[in-house]
Amino acid sequence: MSVKNWFNESFPVDSEALIKISSEPIPNHLKRWWWGLGGTPLFMFIIQIITGMMLIFYYVPDPDRAYQSVDYITHTAKFGWLIRSIHRWASNIMIVALLLHMIRVFFTQTYRKPRELNWMFGVTLLLLTFMFGFTGYSLVYEQMSYWAMSVGTGIAGATPFIGGWIADFMRGGSEIGQNTLTRFFLFHIALIPLLTMIVIGLHIYLIRALGVSELKFPGDEKLKKKSYPLFPDHVFTELIIVTIIMIMLVTLSLLFPTGLGEPANPNVTPLHIKPEWYFYPVFRWLKITSLEVGVIGPMVFILILFSWPFIDRFFEKKIPGKEIAFWIGVAGFLTINIFLFWEIFGH
């Protein structure tokens, strides 16, 4: 028996099903990156898993040794600095791509029936990605990450009714210490990745089951075909995007490698505590409000984001054709950007 026959017998594959899956028709607009941005965060997530596993070879989740282990990765381990920088840059690109993907879905209104649930899975993915960022930043155990952890758990503690419980659960007690780092490590490398994989699976299942909404552009009528095949055409388009992003990631990591601040010192509060840039709008909001209002604001915002397809449907029914959704979107986008730049340039 040839090796090929042996393999086919031991690992039978339904070739017809395979052809059916890989020839899924893709709408023409997804040939352009900015309309098909969903593939980019998926690729970044895969990069994060690979580089993250490499970092765990040396990372030690112990408050007395975490900082030294990151220092070792950055300055001694072969190519450690590159792996760490790619991990950090890919997280940033993932967030930018996610936000752009969400903006395109919002302004093309493709969250509308029957895709409401997929929008909600999307918002869940956005929140999970922010949690990746917050827990990952804390693991470094430098001054800034320690104090971001302290501020972050403090803010969570101000949640009405259940805040105390959430803060204790995050910290593993009343103080930041070994339990906190163990938990953040577990969240970062196991719980959040697992949840993200499940929700990405559901998101992509629904995209396949419901199909991608077809977007129409002027001149499209002239095109003979409305779609093109997933394999090889769309896979090749994605491969070109992957190559460009890889070049970008390595260039950014070479030009701006991730540095390391002072080691965490629980006794000295830094003059300016700064989270990662994607938390700036919330951070600025917290600075200008009381803690209670500060916590409720983002919660209301997330609730609105989750239920947006239904809020939009309500407006469309009450005041049809007035593009209320568009103007609310523009107002929300501008407000978030004002808060972002205020935090970048303000004190």
Ligand code: HEM
């Ligand atoms: C890890 C995160 C995510 C991944 C990997 C992902 C992946 C994808 C992919 C591959 C598509 C197909 C069309 C395209 O590429 O634009 C898509 C469509 C979609 N995504 Fe995402 N997405 C993510 C996060 C989000 C977020 C944050 C939202 C919104 C809050 C969202 C809402 C949607 C919706 C409603 C569709 C259907 C759009 C249509 O039919 O035109 N996704 N997503």
